[in-house]
Amino acid sequence: MKQILTVVLVLGLSLPLFAEGEKSASKEIPDVETIVGKANIVAYYQGKDGKAKVKMTITDKRNQKRRREFNILRKDDEDGGDQKYFVYFLKPPDVRRMVYMVHKHADPDKDDDRWLYLPALDLDKRIAAGDKRTSFVGSDFLYEDVSGRSLKEDTHELIKTTDELFVVKNVPKKPDTVEFSYYNVSINRKTYVPMKMEFYDKDDKLYRVIESKKVEMIQEFPTVVMSVVSDLKTGSKTEMEFSEVKYDINLKDVFQERYLRRPPREAIR
Amino acid sequence: MNRLCSGAKVFAVFSVLIISLPVLADQSDENDGDSFFSDLPIEMHGFYEMRSGYRLRKDNYEKDMSIMENRLQLDLSSYPEWGDLKVKADIYGDLVTEKGYFDLREANIFLRPNDFLDLKVGRQVLTWGTGDLVFINDLFPKDWQSFFIGRDNEYLKAPSDALKASLFGDWANLDIVYTPRFDHDRHIDGTRLSYWNLNLGRLAGQDAVIHTDKPNRWFRDSELAARLYKNINNYEFAIYAYRGYWKNPIGQNASMTQAIFPDLNVYGASVRGAIGKGIGNIEVGYYESADDMSGKNALIDNSQMRYLVGYTQEIARDFTAGVQYYLEHMQDFSQYKNSLMSGPARDEYRHLVTLRLTKLLMNQNLRCSLFTYFSPSDKDVHMRPNVNYKLNDNTTLEIGGNIFFGDYSNTFFGQLQNNTNIYAGMRYSF
Numbered sequence: 001m002k003q004i005l006t007v008v009l010v011l012g013l014s015l016p017l018f019a020e021g022e023k024s025a026s027k028e029i030p031d032v033e034t035i036v037g038k039a040n041i042v043a044y045y046q047g048k049d050g051k052a053k054v055k056m057t058i059t060d061k062r063n064q065k066r067r068r069e070f071n072i073l074r075k076d077d078e079d080g081g082d083q084k085y086f087v088y089f090l091k092p093p094d095v096r097r098m099v100y101m102v103h104k105h106a107d108p109d110k111d112d113d114r115w116l117y118l119p120a121l122d123l124d125k126r127i128a129a130g131d132k133r134t135s136f137v138g139s140d141f142l143y144e145d146v147s148g149r150s151l152k153e154d155t156h157e158l159i160k161t162t163d164e165l166f167v168v169k170n171v172p173k174k175p176d177t178v179e180f181s182y183y184n185v186s187i188n189r190k191t192y193v194p195m196k197m198e199f200y201d202k203d204d205k206l207y208r209v210i211e212s213k214k215v216e217m218i219q220e221f222p223t224v225v226m227s228v229v230s231d232l233k234t235g236s237k238t239e240m241e242f243s244e245v246k247y248d249i250n251l252k253d254v255f256q257e258r259y260l261r262r263p264p265r266e267a268i269r
Numbered sequence: 270m271n272r273l274c275s276g277a278k279v280f281a282v283f284s285v286l287i288i289s290l291p292v293l294a295d296q297s298d299e300n301d302g303d304s305f306f307s308d309l310p311i312e313m314h315g316f317y318e319m320r321s322g323y324r325l326r327k328d329n330y331e332k333d334m335s336i337m338e339n340r341l342q343l344d345l346s347s348y349p350e351w352g353d354l355k356v357k358a359d360i361y362g363d364l365v366t367e368k369g370y371f372d373l374r375e376a377n378i379f380l381r382p383n384d385f386l387d388l389k390v391g392r393q394v395l396t397w398g399t400g401d402l403v404f405i406n407d408l409f410p411k412d413w414q415s416f417f418i419g420r421d422n423e424y425l426k427a428p429s430d431a432l433k434a435s436l437f438g439d440w441a442n443l444d445i446v447y448t449p450r451f452d453h454d455r456h457i458d459g460t461r462l463s464y465w466n467l468n469l470g471r472l473a474g475q476d477a478v479i480h481t482d483k484p485n486r487w488f489r490d491s492e493l494a495a496r497l498y499k500n501i502n503n504y505e506f507a508i509y510a511y512r513g514y515w516k517n518p519i520g521q522n523a524s525m526t527q528a529i530f531p532d533l534n535v536y537g538a539s540v541r542g543a544i545g546k547g548i549g550n551i552e553v554g555y556y557e558s559a560d561d562m563s564g565k566n567a568l569i570d571n572s573q574m575r576y577l578v579g580y581t582q583e584i585a586r587d588f589t590a591g592v593q594y595y596l597e598h599m600q601d602f603s604q605y606k607n608s609l610m611s612g613p614a615r616d617e618y619r620h621l622v623t624l625r626l627t628k629l630l631m632n633q634n635l636r637c638s639l640f641t642y643f644s645p646s647d648k649d650v651h652m653r654p655n656v657n658y659k660l661n662d663n664t665t666l667e668i669g670g671n672i673f674f675g676d677y678s679n680t681f682f683g684q685l686q687n688n689t690n691i692y693a694g695m696r697y698s699f
Contacts, residue, residue, distance in 0.1 A: 058632070066634075066662055092662035093314055093698035103503060111543060113503045120423040122396040126505075128547045130583040138633035236632070256500065258437060262379055262387060268348060 032158040035166050036151055038192040039185065041079050044148040046221040047247030049075040051266055054242055058139045061235030067091060068137050071267050075251050081106045084255035085147060088267040099260050099267075108150040117260035124260050133178055140229040140238035145210060164189055180208070191215070191222040207232045219247045314699060315343040315357075322419045322692025330463045330474025335690035336418045337364035342374075353379040365461060374428050387435040394426045395433065395446060397496050397507070399541045399550035401625060402640060403595050405575045406509035406537040406554050408494055408516060409446075412455035417462055417671050417685060419692035427455050441499040448492040451484045453530055454516040457685075465684035467612055468525060472678055472687065481518045482527040490514075504542035509554070511535040520560070520569040531569045532559035547582030564601025567608040572600040587629035595621040613679055620646045634659040642682060649675030649683035667694045 030038075056068040069091035075084045087100040099117040111129030118125065132144040153173060160167035166189055171182045181204065186196040193215055199208035214226035223245055230237040254264045322336040340361035347354045357375040362368075377391030398407035402425075415424035431448040457464050458481075463474035484490030492513030499506050511534065518528030537554030554575045561569040575598075581591035597619040599605060606614060622645070627638040640653040655669035670691040675683020 060632070064661075066659075093316070094659075094665060094696075096314060111546065113543065120394070121426050122394045124396075126541055126548045126550075126581075128581050128583050128589060129543065130589075131586050134586050135633055257498075257505075258387065258435065258442070262353065262381070265348070 029158075029161060029166075032156045032168060035158065035187060035192070036156045036168055036170075036185075037080065039168075039187045039194050040148065040151055042192040042222060043194050043224075044083070045076050045079045046223065047219070049073070049249055049251040050245065050247040051249055051251075052242045052245045054240060056137070056139055056141075056241075057239045059237050059239075066138070068139065070137075071269070073251060073254065073264070073267055075253070075255065080151075083147070086255055086259070086263070086267055088263050097263075099263055101255055101260060102147060103255065104147050106150060108152050112147075115257075115260060122261070124257055139240075140208075140231050140236055141210075141240065145229065159184070161189075165195065188215075188222075193222050193224060218245050221247055311345055311347045313343065313345050315341065316696050316698040317341050318421075318694060318696040320420070320692060320694035322690050324687070325689045325691060326687045328463050328474065328687035330459070330472065330476055331461065331688070332365055334365050335461075335688065336420065336692055338362060351380070355379070385437045387433075387437075389433040389435075390431075392428045392430050393433065394428050395431065396426060397444070397509075399539045399552045399579065400577050400595075401579060401581075401591055401593060401623065402642075403577055403593055403621070403623060405552050405577055406496075406507075406511070406535065406539065408492075408511045408513065408533075408535060410452045410454050410516060413457055413517075414455050414461055417457070417688060419669060419671055419690060419694075421694075421696075427452070441497055444496045444498075446492075446494040448494075448513070450487045451490045451492055451514055451530065453481075453483055453514070453518070456517045462685060462688045465679040467679075468521075470612055472684065479518060479528050480526075482522060482529050483518075484514055484530060502542075504540060507539045509535070509537040509539070515558070515570065523568070525568070531561065533557065534559055537575075544580065545582070547580055550577070550579045552577040564604035565608050567605075567610050571602075571605050574598040574600065581625075587633065589625075589627045591623075591625040593621075593623040595623070597621070613677070616646050618646060619681075620644060631658075644680070644682065647675070647680035647683060648677065649673070649680045651682040651685070663698050665696045665698070667696070668692070 051071065051073050053071050054069065058066045058068070068089070070087050070089045073086040077083065083104045085102040085104065089095045089098045089100070097119040099115075101115040101117070103113040105112055114127040114129065116125045116127050117123070130143070132149075133142050135141070136143050136146050154170040155173060157169045157171070158166060159169045166187045168185050168187060169182055170185065172178050172180070175181065179201070180199040181202045183197055183199040185194050187194050193212060195212045197210040198206055201207045208229070208231055210227060210229045212224040212227050214224070216223055216225050223242070225242045225245065226239070228237060228239045249266065251266065252264070254267070318340045320336055320338055320340070322334070324331070324333050324335050338361050340359055342357065342359045344357040345355070355375050355377055359370075359372040359374060361370050361372070363370060373392055375392055375394060377389055377393045380388045380390075382388065395409040396407055398404060400407070404411070409429055410427040412424050412427040429446070429448050429452045430450065431446050431452075433444065433446045436443045436445075458479040459474045459476075460478055463472050465471075466473035466477050469477060492511070494509070494511045494513070496507055496509050498508075513533060514530040515533045516530070518530055520529040520531040521527065522529050534557040535554050536557070537552065539550065539552035541548065541550040543549075556573040556575060558570055558572045560566070561571060564571040576596040577593060579591065579593035581589060583589050599615065599617050602617040622643050623641065624643075625638070625640045627636065629636055636655075636657045638655050638657075642651040644650075650673070652672040653669065654672070655667065657665060657667045659665050668691070670689075672689050673682050673685040675686055677683045678686070
């Protein structure tokens, strides 16, 4: 293993020397902003809209499992820009038919608009913009993992390039607003799918990992259909499984009060 | 009771219909796979719940037991192409009243005939307005009894038998709710909660159960509520109008033998949207007491202006705080004072402040919350502590309380002092 690594390293290091003066090498490695920009589109903006069924399994350190199931509808205003999300809960039974709706703003200075609809009370509730690094529905995923962290919030540095991956180090511009000191994202060079995110705490210790366990091509869009987040501190992990993924479904503007009270068929099924 | 019984009939009809549909579907499948019934799968959900609670103070007019019930809720729904069908009903045995009840909570059909119209017909739960447990323009029926004895918050809303039409346009949207026969609040009547009895001039309960003469003629004693609303950059503006009756029996007939629901018209407006890091809301309403426009009739409440301002913000991770200030201004106060026959006079202004604190713990499986009403003018307080723990995906455990303080026995919360109670519940959802 060590030998292979040495070979790769030597090869990797020596290649730029051979390639010096040749344009093809610089073409292969785009600058870091291009990389994170593309990865952001692939992870959160595939197609102009889409839907998916999500099954979440939260396993705590005592191996107790809790399950969530919901359908997500998404529509983009523009790639990399504002987005709207409509989340319709199917399980567990006490939250069934609840709707969580977000108008996400790409501008980090503008808070997202969020609503929660409680069917038993016919109540559409506006929720205060929260800390985005709060658990999403009690899982190990955070709000920001689900809807994406604005690229403008971090500085990006390409720290490693392998045959398959770009590894980008992301350092928050406002470190006091987050619990990590930095995180590394390993991005597939061909598809630009983020394969792994590793979060380091203020003591430079790895404490949280998100991995893309399964990627499929759906309507020509590389799509993560299984991802797992592990919290190394609490010993808890959450598995998120996507099924019935569809893109470009020509979704109407269902992201409004009318559809909270009576969700569109796309969300119910 | 009448209402519950007629509900029972409706439910029976609905359940027979719905239960028989799959059977019909099976039969018709053999002949024609695309028939009307074949796309009628039915979802069934619900819960089973046990809940018990006791008074913490001696109440001379009520039992020590404040709540003691076993409840089964069944929730049936179906989504054929042409609309949504829904039936939700509770069956519960109540050891406080020593009776069994059937409460049909919902039985309705939803239709979306085209892009600019939604219709919902039948028994349904309705809500609008911006307040948090304070209502101005939401004149749909509430169940205050459930609210104060420690049932789940879901039961604060009592159902309406109504037609709701929603129209959607480019410049605004309009909701119209027509209730052919007045649906009043499930108000405090002395059967389970002791209250201030104006005529007796003291606290009362089962010894003086309030008898009401309610407007209950179909189509003649109807209610009409409307809301015109628009979202501008996620600031939600609305204006409201209501024509019907006071939802609580705040009036008395001339012989003072029965409580009545006098005529009421309400006109109001609200706005809600992001302010800073939180959500702010403002709501106002003019309550026109149509049977006592001059304020001279001592047996009927005067008209009122009602104002509400609120703000909610997440102040730490998974910790939210919400404050509201509410003001009720009695119109024609001098007329009220002149016509007052007996008992302590009410204030011209009733001020009310609410504070909600909610903290989520243990991966959001434990929710601790405290909602407090405090009226500096009435000098009374109502606190609603609640701890809710999700043992697993199906089972929830809950403890909580309804605590009342007050300097006077005739104020809104002060009269409920002896009803101070704690409760515990366990719910299994499926």
